[in-house]
Amino acid sequence: MTDDRTSGLMALERDVSRDLARLNYPPQNWVPRRVGPDGQPLLDVLVVGGGMCGQTAAFALMREGVRNLRVVDRAPTGGEGPWATFARMETLRSPKHLTGPDLGVTALTFRAWFEAQHGEAAWAALHKIPRLDWWNYLLWVRRMTGVSVENRTELLRLLPRGDVIEAQMSGPSSSTVSARKVVLALGREGSGAAQWPALPSFVPGKSNAFSRVLHANDTTIDFTAWKGKHVGVLGAGASAFDNAGSALEAGAAEVTLFMRRPHLPQVNKSKWTAFAGCLRGLQSLD
Template sequence: MTQTTNPDQGALDTLRLIGPDPDNWVADRPDIDHNVLIVGGGQSGAAFAFALRRAGIGKVSVIDGAPDESRAGVWLTRARMTRLRTPKVLPGPEAGLPALSFQAWYEARHGAEAYAKIERIPREQWAAYLAWYRHFLSIPIRYGVTLTRIEPADGHFRLHLSIHDGTRMWHVVETTRKIILANGVAGNGKPFIPDVLAALPSAQLSHTSHDIDFAALRGKSVAVVGGAASAFDAAATALEAGAADVHLFVRRASIPSVPVTRSRAYPGAYDNYSALPDAVRWKQALRFRRSGSTPPPDAIGRVTRHDNFHLHPGAQWQHARVADQRVEVVAAGHPFAFDHVIAGTGYAIDLHARAELTDIADHVLLWRDRYEPAPHERDDALGAHPYLGEALEYLEKTPGAAPWLKHIHIYNPAAFVSFGLPVGDVPSMKRDIPAIVRRISRDLFIDDLDAHEARIDADVAPEFDESHYAHRVWRADTVEH
């Protein structure tokens, strides 16, 4: 293995070569605490903080409700895959600087040959890389801070924050001009629980978004509902924790196996997706919904190697109730009984489900407000997605009623219908983070145009005087005839 004395030397050289961060150029406003508040301190929040710093935008704050770094994000908490779903070659949070990439970080520690052997990035290695990224770039994140309300004010937002330091909780109000919601899969909604499961008590029901105590499932009979990757990951984790048996129920007659989004995974479609006509974007989103989210082959293999794993395709749950501390189920006409049920049923986009969006949800333009599909293409779940602008910003449902919405940028899966990717994941970083940062920069500059016009019109001291060239000035009276 080839390794330098300091594995960070390449990254240090890169920061030296690109030069120091620009000074904060944003005009100061005495009543504003933050120019930008980033909600979410995971991979996206850290990447935005670095990109904004390199754009010369100061007074940026990143908050995360997790009590500390070890609980922030998903990679060491709710993510249960062994390897990332995305190809290892996709650009991540490095902002176009190769020395800050996962590949550079990994090769500096394990060598290029070891990296070449990786098919996809191991989840825990990705988490370690992100921790290095935050610390190496000195990205400050305020943990234990939850945004509970966004209150539009005169030219800014009042942010109602709940702060918990591990021993006590208190509430504060801060102000910001811009907001980035980099707050994960439920950032514009909530975990989806099917009606048939909704009445089950929490002692017998978990969602894959929850912190599940898998050790407590040892020796238990477990049901998992859902056919996407998170359902298979939860089933595998339960099996590996010693569950007596795990039954996975899928609505569809077979497991979705066609990753339809790959058909548009080329630069032309990727870079210009938001410019597609609404009818095309709707059709693509509908195609994905109807094809289903595909679990990767290794996630399937991870469960099928267990003899006590049982798959039930085409098995819609019709009834579920608790009796004698067990969940009695009727699925596809057959009775079952389980000790615990895990819902791997995804998420619902519903702005009203988020307490922090209470004051603004009714003003946000949704796809159902903007686009009327043909009857055979109707889909209420897709219609609930916000219809976003070019920089992933909210737009007004009623023009002129809420002009401040354009200052809230959505970097989470609610952007899917508008931008065609699982926004907030690695595939969206290269395209969408620069787009949002450019718009924030432009808006902050134009909103303070008077101050900037005065600045760019200011007198500039000369760098030299005539003495630097006077002795070489040609004069007619010195010409010899």
């Protein structure tokens, strides 16, 4: 990082500290302490998933004086969410002006972070946010807000125990904890996970096709191994194009996309969620 970028970011960090102090962040914890059914101190909130939503949920809770919480994630530090793992697009699909992880603190917006390092003219010229810039920004927000994530800690089971929830976890802090509330911020993995079509040739061990078929969510695809090869991609959505592009850039001779639809999708159904009011009211729209 150049001296200008470093000093710009340091100045912004002073602004953030001042803004958070003026908002009395983090306030003292106000929730009365309780003991769980196991005789151990009860957590007020267990946040599972330390990606974009998990860290923002923890920031929001701490801002409201709920500080007896833990955030766990099964990924290693810095490997939470798709940004630095299996997402392969150069830039975010979202418009650059989207806010959210800042929770309304101006100095914590992506724009403030970007302008502090590159200036206002660079922001005006920016079309879309580079993917890894977004990830570095999220990690910066996490640091500035004091959210700490316990990595390599996986939630295995949730069990109701009277008026609390018991969470069984594996990992370095392998344990069973009880919490008043659990926030599941598991991302797409938590809402269905990666889907494989049920084709006979994909059954592990049943055919050698399986070893040559990879899922877009696979973090370990070595695109250089396909140099000069013909690659087929099942699907023609955003990730299909990202992976096709990665294969071609790594030297694949040809990539063919296969899709069931007669036409490429023309409408991005997530587009309206860029409006905070739409997102908040989504569940009550008819």
